Amino acid sequence: MQIEGISAIVTGGASGLGYATAARLIAGGARVALLDLPGQRLDQAADTLGALAAGCDVADPEAVTAALDQAVSAHGVPRIAVSCAGIVTGGRIVGRDGPADLDSFERTIRVNLIGTFNVMRLAAHRMTTLDPVNEDGERGVIVNTASIAAFEGQIGQAAYAASKGGVAALSLPAARExxxxxxxxxxxxxxxxxxxxxxxxxxxxxxSLAAGIPFPKRLGKADEFAATVQHIIENTMINGACLRVDGAIRLEPK
Ligand SMILES: NC(=O)c1ccc[n+]([C@@H]2O[C@H](COP(=O)([O-])OP(=O)(O)OC[C@H]3O[C@@H](n4cnc5c(N)ncnc54)[C@H](O)[C@@H]3O)[C@@H](O)[C@H]2O)c1
Known part of the structure; x- marks a missing residue:
């Protein structure tokens, strides 16, 4: 799908990978709404990028519905929904002080997995109402952010890895549906x-983290992530997959 002129939402767009993605989509001619926690950081990011600030907690059904309404009024129904909002948590399942705190596990799953699913279900529902844009009959593209921790979760990453494993596993059934x-x-x-x-x-x-990456021996740049999002949007054959972008690193147990 072409990016030029299209309405897009990017969750977690106020920072990091989401911000770089929003910047790239805007440079390509998309009209972008940033869905991120409300506050000065979001407003500033939106101002700098020339995006719409649509503050919300991605796991909150009403708040995401309202944020999507804002995006629709400003830019039309989004054909692109990129989920980058996420949190990193750590802790052993059984630590020195006993079993892990269940609230922390639940919060990680809530933001990373339920938040991604919530945005996907609400955005996809609206996409189904649109006319196709090309001869393939394409209406929209959803790109979610997992992590290599989905496949090689380290000790202490049980909650994070489980949440990202869920995101990776969502791709195929959602693409099929x-x-x-x-x-x-x-x-x-x-x-x-x-x-x-x-x-x-x-x-x-x-x-030391960078040294563990076979090649290139450096951390990834946020725009290299954004370039992958752009490629997925533009390459209609990519569907139902989870693509590693990692310089061939495989995480050790710790
Ligand atoms: N940076 C990495 O090396 C890396 C590696 C693997 C996966 N990831 C994943 O990529 C995504 C982006 O990470 P990042 O490094 O850019 O992090 P970041 O902290 O810079 O950005 C995350 C953004 O998500 C927002 N956010 C958090 N909880 C939210 C909620 N409930 N509702 C709405 N917005 C919320 C934050 O406000 C923030 O702007 C995350 O899902 C992260 O797990 C990052």
């Missing part, structure tokens, strides 16, 4: 990328 509507679904499993999340780590830790 939405095929009748000409809506594609794919996920990206990033390796280690430079984002505010990563930049929070000390320089030596970042270097």
């Amino acid at each position: 939405f095929a009748q509507h000409g809506i594609r679904v794919a996920a990206i499993a990033p390796g280690l990328f430079h984002t505010p999340m990563m930049d929070g780590l000390p320089e030596d830790v970042q270097q």
